[in-house]
Amino acid sequence: MLMSPKTTVEESxxxxxxxxxxxxxxxxxxxxxxxxKLRIAAGVAALLxxxxxxxxxLRWFGASGLLPSDVILPIVxxxxxxxxxxxxxxxxxFGSPAELMTxxxxxxISAVCLTAGVFSRISAGAALFFVLCYVHRAPMIMGxxxxxxxxxxxxxxxxxxxxxxxxDAWRRARNPEAPPPGLSYAAGIAIRLLQVHVAxxxxxxxxxxxxxxxxxDGTAVxxxxxxTQSRPINLxxxxxxxxxxxxxxxxxxxxxxxxxxxIWNRWFRPLLLVISIPIWLSLIPLTxxxxxxxxMLSLGLVYLAPxxxxxxxxxxxx
Amino acid sequence: xxxxxxxxxxxxxxxxxxxxxxENLRSVLSLVIFIHLFCVxxxxxxxxxxxxxxxRLVSIFGxxxxxxNFDPDFTPYHLTRGVASDDSAIVVYxxxxxxxxxxxxxxNVQMRLPDRGSNWLGERRRYFSLGSLVHSYSQxxxxxxxxxxxxxxxxxxxxxxxxxxxxxxVEIVTRMSQPxxxxxxxxxxxxxxxxxxxxDIRGYSAEVWIxxxxxxxxxxxxxxxxxxxxxxxx
Numbered sequence: 001m002l003m004s005p006k007t008t009v010e011e012s013x014x015x016x017x018x019x020x021x022x023x024x025x026x027x028x029x030x031x032x033x034x035x036x037k038l039r040i041a042a043g044v045a046a047l048l049x050x051x052x053x054x055x056x057x058l059r060w061f062g063a064s065g066l067l068p069s070d071v072i073l074p075i076v077x078x079x080x081x082x083x084x085x086x087x088x089x090x091x092x093x094f095g096s097p098a099e100l101m102t103x104x105x106x107x108x109i110s111a112v113c114l115t116a117g118v119f120s121r122i123s124a125g126a127a128l129f130f131v132l133c134y135v136h137r138a139p140m141i142m143g144x145x146x147x148x149x150x151x152x153x154x155x156x157x158x159x160x161x162x163x164x165x166x167x168d169a170w171r172r173a174r175n176p177e178a179p180p181p182g183l184s185y186a187a188g189i190a191i192r193l194l195q196v197h198v199a200x201x202x203x204x205x206x207x208x209x210x211x212x213x214x215x216x217d218g219t220a221v222x223x224x225x226x227x228t229q230s231r232p233i234n235l236x237x238x239x240x241x242x243x244x245x246x247x248x249x250x251x252x253x254x255x256x257x258x259x260x261x262x263i264w265n266r267w268f269r270p271l272l273l274v275i276s277i278p279i280w281l282s283l284i285p286l287t288x289x290x291x292x293x294x295x296m297l298s299l300g301l302v303y304l305a306p307x308x309x310x311x312x313x314x315x316x317x318x
Numbered sequence: 319x320x321x322x323x324x325x326x327x328x329x330x331x332x333x334x335x336x337x338x339x340x341e342n343l344r345s346v347l348s349l350v351i352f353i354h355l356f357c358v359x360x361x362x363x364x365x366x367x368x369x370x371x372x373x374r375l376v377s378i379f380g381x382x383x384x385x386x387n388f389d390p391d392f393t394p395y396h397l398t399r400g401v402a403s404d405d406s407a408i409v410v411y412x413x414x415x416x417x418x419x420x421x422x423x424x425x426n427v428q429m430r431l432p433d434r435g436s437n438w439l440g441e442r443r444r445y446f447s448l449g450s451l452v453h454s455y456s457q458x459x460x461x462x463x464x465x466x467x468x469x470x471x472x473x474x475x476x477x478x479x480x481x482x483x484x485x486x487x488v489e490i491v492t493r494m495s496q497p498x499x500x501x502x503x504x505x506x507x508x509x510x511x512x513x514x515x516x517x518d519i520r521g522y523s524a525e526v527w528i529x530x531x532x533x534x535x536x537x538x539x540x541x542x543x544x545x546x547x548x549x550x551x552x
Contacts, residue, residue: 052440131387144395183336200359290440
């Protein structure tokens with residue numbers, strides 16, 4: 001097929017612009033400082049998550065607990081595939097109190113190491129492994145925090161999240177021959193992956209809410225308050241202020257739908273990050289999802305990464 | 319304290335930028351990033367509902383997305399749909415004798431799960447998730463008896479071992495929520511006490527017992543009067 005020279009030139013320039021934008025977005029070296037801040041928050045969230053399992057560890061995961069493996073695996077087996085994604089995880093083989101406590105202690109150690117920044121990449125990978133161990137052992141009792149924690153830990157294991165505010169950084173600073181932390185491609189890629197994933201996650205949460213009538217008529221917050229068994233505190237006194245309940249409901253949905261679109265605009269970004277603070281802090285007493293809300297609030301840090309520096313851009317261009 | 323040889327500290331030198339990535343490495347990384355985000359996008363886009371195409375794609379990517387838990391897999395990020403079944407507790411009546419008739423014999427132990435834990439860290443919510451799952455799969459339009467019986471059997475067996483009992487009745491009790499406008503409450507539901515007994519709706523119920531040979535049997539109770547253990551089919 002023949003094409004006019006003009007068309008070829010236009011297509012070539014369009015593809016070049018797209019490729020250049022792609023490369024600039026993904027392959028600009030960045031400082032790992034936002035990742036390091038996020039590492040601390042993710043470590044605390046992982047620690048809270050593991051601690052929340054402590055009391056009922058034997059009851060949920062023990063061989064003679066409420067959900068033994070031989071009952072769980074057929075239930076969670078994929079009907080469309082012969083491969084069971086959950087079967088090979090070690091907690092399906094560990095059921096004694098000693099084995100479960102060993103796994104739990106190792107999980108807690110990994111979360112503490114991640115928070116403190118001790119062998120940060122390895123501890124992020126280890127914390128992810130233990131989160132996945134619990135998730136695949138009994139997926140039907142998992143909540144909101146596990147999927148978010150999983151992808152955050154995954155990206156923290158990619159980027160050098162121990163470059164700042166960590167024991168790793170302190171050890172390096174004591175070594176006069178070690179270079180200071182610089183710009184890194186891995187940090188840039190990890191931050192960009194987090195930014196895109198978090199935006200998609202917000203969109204998913206916002207769209208999920210649009211399926212429920214209560215999120216349209218402004219009574220969703222009341223529905224959460226009215227759940228007498230699972231609410232952490234009793235806010236039913238707000239029944240007399242329906243406009244507040246309506247506003248609170250609409251604010252949650254609009255924020256979750258707006259963030260994935262507007263966060264990429266440098267003017268709206270600070271505004272959204274400021275709004276995220278009351279939104280997530282208010283969801284804690286409303287829903288009780290403390291580790292999840294704290295983690296989502298801290299994920300705003302990945303959008304505070306500085307714009308690509310001149311040095312980084314020069315490195316990429318050269 | 320001694321000065322440096324030059325008499326003053328050397329000026330701060332920012333670290334040099336890393337060497338550029340090769341074209342080949344960038345291409346490989348671009349492909350990996352694209353595939354990863356495509357998989358993540360597909361599973362996130364199909365969390366609330368799933369079309370046949372999305373279901374097929376999710377099953378293809380499953381080995382990656384499910385292994386790393388990128389797939390929320392219908393996790394309730396909507397927080398609430400405003401229905402009463404959000405809070406489904408599991409009530410278990412335990413009997414020492416597996417031949418005991420629950421209609422005539424008082425339970426030796428009665429438990430309402432969650433019986434411990436905090437609402438701040440999600441400990442109690444795990445019990446509600448399990449109760450909601452059983453409640454959901456016991457509805458006539460979505461009935462999956464193998465799942466409900468399997469969970470009832472597992473929960474009852476675990477608690478029977480915990481309390482040295484041989485028979486259990488497992489019930490899912492859903493607590494209805496009050497509407498925003500108390501005037502909409504039906505008669506019999508006290509507006510000033512949202513935890514009163516009328517708000518608790520009994521749903522799925524099953525009897526589970528351990529016979530003399532150690533076999534565990536579960537039967538769904540389809541009517542209130544059907545209580546005695548039935549002979550095992552087959």
